[in-house]
Amino acid sequence: MQVSLPARETSVASTDDARVVAVVVTHHPDPEGLRGMLRALVPQVHGTWIVDNGSGDCALESLMEEFRPEALRVHRLCENRGIAHAQNEGIRLAGGQGATHVLLMDQDSVPAPDMVQHLLQACGTLERVASVGPYYTDPRLPGHTPFLQVRGLRIRRRRCDGTGRVFEVDHVISSGCLIPLSAIKVVGDMREDLFIDAVDIEWGLRAMHHGLRNYGVCKATMHHSLGDASLKMFGRTVSRHSPVRLYYQFRNAILLCREPHVPLNWKVVYLRQMLLRYALYVWRVRPLRPHLAMIHAGVRDGIRGVTGAYRDTLRGG
Incomplete structure (x- = not known):
């Protein structure tokens, strides 16, 4: 509108x-x-x-x-x-x-x-x-x-x-x-x-x-400064974030998709965008391991319903 x-x-x-x-x-x-x-x-x-x-x-x-x-x-x-x-x-x-x-x-x-x-x-x-x-x-x-x-x-x-x-x-x-x-x-x-x-x-x-x-x-x-740097993929520029910020982004995306007040079509689009972000990091970011580790931790904790600060989600060191 x-x-x-x-x-x-x-x-x-x-x-x-x-x-x-x-x-x-x-x-x-x-x-x-x-x-x-x-x-x-x-x-x-x-x-x-x-x-x-x-x-x-x-x-x-x-x-x-x-x-x-x-x-x-x-x-x-x-x-x-x-x-x-x-x-x-x-x-x-x-x-x-x-x-x-x-x-x-x-x-x-x-x-x-x-x-x-x-x-x-x-x-x-x-x-x-x-x-x-x-x-x-x-x-x-x-x-x-x-x-x-x-x-x-x-x-x-x-x-x-x-x-x-x-x-x-x-x-x-x-x-x-x-x-x-x-x-x-x-x-x-x-x-x-x-x-x-x-x-x-x-x-x-x-x-x-x-x-x-x-x-x-x-x-x-x-x-307004958004993120720590920028990445380019298929002609589009997006912000690059630290591994811990990626944890929150992916975890909170899952948490939002669990909420009944978030429209279904919005959930589909949001998850699609996060998958594209995942692919972008795999393709362009080095060193890759710390970023992927935090993304996977975020997805895992989002599915489990873990909230709060990242330090409160650490288990077993």
Whole structure:
């Protein structure tokens, strides 16, 4: 579905009674990269929480000197409990500040100066909104990453053409995702037992199951780094991930396919994509053994219904 928005200029502060609080999840961040991201983000929102996922002695406090205390705050977690737990903590903190909307951000994303403005405008114009997300680029991949929507047994890749379109999608990536707090009350929290990977996919599909909708907003743009490198196969470029990230990707794909709220056609397409990813790694990645070992462990644990952090799934050393 394609949606057209009225041409009007807004600002976060003057858009009805909306109050946007950003939640930035960090884990051993690069200080200079995070500083640049915050310089772009903080002026666009009413408040920002950094939820640090067990980085220990990471000197986040040094960043605070550039920003007013009411504009940027830090909440430290004693250990890495996964992105979903950190997001849920941040959403709770944002709600305590009177937020009407929460903007989820990763440490390796940089929003355009008007990203939040365009997301908020879309959120106030569209119907039954669960989430709205930006059109992003990864500097290591060619062009913008398209919005995705599964229809039948095909993936529709929706690309923006400069006309400011809005597409209904199955989900948006968590970084840059603007969510009304009212949608959280309907859909529920992010699923913490997934730990990392597919958390945004699961929440978006669960929102659709509850009758809400997710949208990709072409006017809202962002730079976002996805994965550790890139791989090419049959003319398509995909992100390359570490072995442990592959564990979570394959395990959580199996876990999602066990869920009744995930549509059957979506399960078929998702598993097909994971098989293609498996073939790509076998063909292109060296050394291969550690990657395959973690993929096989992920598939095994997904079938067994194992959840949580990888260290909790180790058996027999």
